Amino acid sequence: MASVIELGRSDLDVDRRSFLTASSGYALAALGLPDPDSITRRVTSTPAGAVRVGHGEVTAIKIMAKTLGDSASELGGGHARHLAVRYLTEDVACWLNGTYTEATGRELFAAASQLAHLAGWMAQDEGDSPQLRGIAQGYYAHAYRLAAEAGDRELAATALRGLAVQCIDLGHRAEAVQLSEACVAYGRHLNNPRAIAYYNVTLANAAAQDNDRPLAAQHLTLAETAIGKPPAGPGDSWAAHYSPGRWAHETGMIHSRLGDLTAAEEHLRLALDIHGLDRRRTRAIVLADLAGVRLRQGNTDGALATWSDFLDCADGVRSVKVRTALQDMLVRLHRFPDVPQALGLRTRAAALV
Numbered sequence: 210m211a212s213v214i215e216l217g218r219s220d221l222d223v224d225r226r227s228f229l230t231a232s233s234g235y236a237l238a239a240l241g242l243p244d245p246d247s248i249t250r251r252v253t254s255t256p257a258g259a260v261r262v263g264h265g266e267v268t269a270i271k272i273m274a275k276t277l278g279d280s281a282s283e284l285g286g287g288h289a290r291h292l293a294v295r296y297l298t299e300d301v302a303c304w305l306n307g308t309y310t311e312a313t314g315r316e317l318f319a320a321a322s323q324l325a326h327l328a329g330w331m332a333q334d335e336g337d338s339p340q341l342r343g344i345a346q347g348y349y350a351h352a353y354r355l356a357a358e359a360g361d362r363e364l365a366a367t368a369l370r371g372l373a374v375q376c377i378d379l380g381h382r383a384e385a386v387q388l389s390e391a392c393v394a395y396g397r398h399l400n401n402p403r404a405i406a407y408y409n410v411t412l413a414n415a416a417a418q419d420n421d422r423p424l425a426a427q428h429l430t431l432a433e434t435a436i437g438k439p440p441a442g443p444g445d446s447w448a449a450h451y452s453p454g455r456w457a458h459e460t461g462m463i464h465s466r467l468g469d470l471t472a473a474e475e476h477l478r479l480a481l482d483i484h485g486l487d488r489r490r491t492r493a494i495v496l497a498d499l500a501g502v503r504l505r506q507g508n509t510d511g512a513l514a515t516w517s518d519f520l521d522c523a524d525g526v527r528s529v530k531v532r533t534a535l536q537d538m539l540v541r542l543h544r545f546p547d548v549p550q551a552l553g554l555r556t557r558a559a560a561l562v
Contacts, residue, residue, distance in 0.1 A: 213325055213351035214305070217298040220332070220344050221291065255308040262307040262317060270301055270320035278327050282488045286334025287527030293328045297321070315359045322355035322364050329371055333378075336529050346375060363404055366396035367448045370411050377415055385415040386424075393428070396448070402438035404448035409435065410459045417466045425467065429460060454480045458495050465502055473502045490531060493522035497534035504541060513550050516542075520557050535562050 277293045301321055309317060329348030332341045349371040356364035373388035389412035396408045409432035416424035436456045441449070461476030477499040481492070496519035504512040516538055523531050535558050542558075545551035 213321070213348075213355070214298055214302045216344070216347045216351065217294045217302075217328070220294050220328075221298065252309065252311045252314055256306075260303055260307040262304045262309040263313060264316070266304045266307075267313065267316045267320050270304075270317075270324055274320070274323045274327050277331075281327070281331050281334070282490060285490050285526045285528030285531065286331035287336070287529075290328065290331040290335055293324065293331060297324050297328060315361075318355045318359035319361045319364055322352045322359065322361070322368065325349075325355060326352035326364070326368055326371060333371075333375060334528050334530065337533075342375070342379070346372065349375065362395055363399050363401060363448055366392050366399075366404070366408055369395060370408060370448075373411050373415060377418055380418075382415070382419040386412070386419050386421075389415040401441040401449060402435040403440050403451040406432040406435035406456055407448045407451040410456060410463070414459065414463050414466075417463050422467060425463060429463060432456065432460070454483075455491070457483075458491075458498070461502075462498055465498070465505075470502055470506050474499065474506065477502060489522050490526045490528050493519055493526060494528075494530050494534065496522060497531075497538065500538070501541075509545070509548075513545075513548070513554065516554050517550075520554065520561065523561055532562065 273296055274293075277289060277296075280289055301324060304317060305321060325348045329345045329352060332348065333345035335341055349368050352371070353365055353368035356362075356368055369388055369392040373385050373392055376382075376385035376388055389408075393408045393412050396404055399405065409428040413425045413428035413432060416422075416428065433456075436451075436453055457476045457480035461473045461480065464470075464476060465473035477495060480495050481499070496515055500512045500515035500519060503515060519534065519538070523535060539555060539558050539562065542551045542555045
């Protein structure tokens with residue numbers, strides 16, 4: 210509890226001379242962190258004069274996490290990240306150090322886990338510097354610990370997924386598979402089909418990066434079965450809001466990684482046209498991915514048209530994934546120096562970069 214607050218304060222201290230850097234060893238070490246008795250000890254050893262915490266404070270954290278999360282989903286993790294961190298260190302810290310019943314304490318730790326996870330996702334989406342990677346990893350590890358100590362397996366599994374995805378992005382293949390397997394195991398018995406799909410797609414992605422086609426195919430099938438079931442209803446974690454559109458996008462990119470471009474295009478079009486991903490950041494990323502698939506298929510006109518739609522969505526979004534997609538597009542458009550539409554796209558993209 211104290212270390213996640215210290216992490217947030219260090220995050221806000223832009224002048225500090227040392228900072229965390231992401232490492233696969235630290236990510237795996239998170240698996241051994243939880244202390245299931247910490248809340249009980251906290252309840253029985255509250256310091257004198259501590260603020261009293263109840264359901265209202267827990268609800269406030271959830272509302273703030275949702276509000277900031279919605280904003281970040283639309284405009285990118287670089288938008289208002291420090292608002293989330295300041296809320297964690299200046300408001301939530303006081304409540305974590307307050308006095309509460311054990312039941313309220315578990316709800317409080319779960320809500321704080323959501324906020325810590327959001328701060329990690331925002332840092333990861335803001336940029337790819339060693340500092341931001343390390344900060345994101347630290348938040349994910351603390352989100353896992355807070356959720357596990359609260360007894361919330363869905364939130365804990367979702368935090369493990371955050372660590373796994375970061376390992377995938379950084380190319381730590383073995384660690385990505387191990388964390389994804391732990392994520393699937395943690396959430397295996399949840400009564401939430403969308404969460405099950407969320408975790409299995411993550412393992413399929415890690416397996417595809419590790420060139421393990423049978424494992425990737427197995428978990429793609431499990432994810433497709435789960436996403437086809439009726440949702441369990443609204444929930445508190447991001448896993449509860451995992452949509453068929455997001456599933457279709459991730460599945461499409463796994464097929465692309467495995468070399469099945471027809472299936473990749475089918476799923477990406479499904480994500481855009483059928484399930485209607487409407488967040489600007491998300492839609493921009495899917496459009497960029499679809500353009501890349503179409504280019505690999507030899508469909509140059511389709512790729513250029515899709516990139517044009519991507520630029521419409523990307524304007525004003527502060528996300529490392531969108532910036533990376535812009536830079537990737539600029540490089541690939543140099544292959545078409547005599548195509549007027551490509552020149553126009555390069556001009557628009559350069560302005561956004």
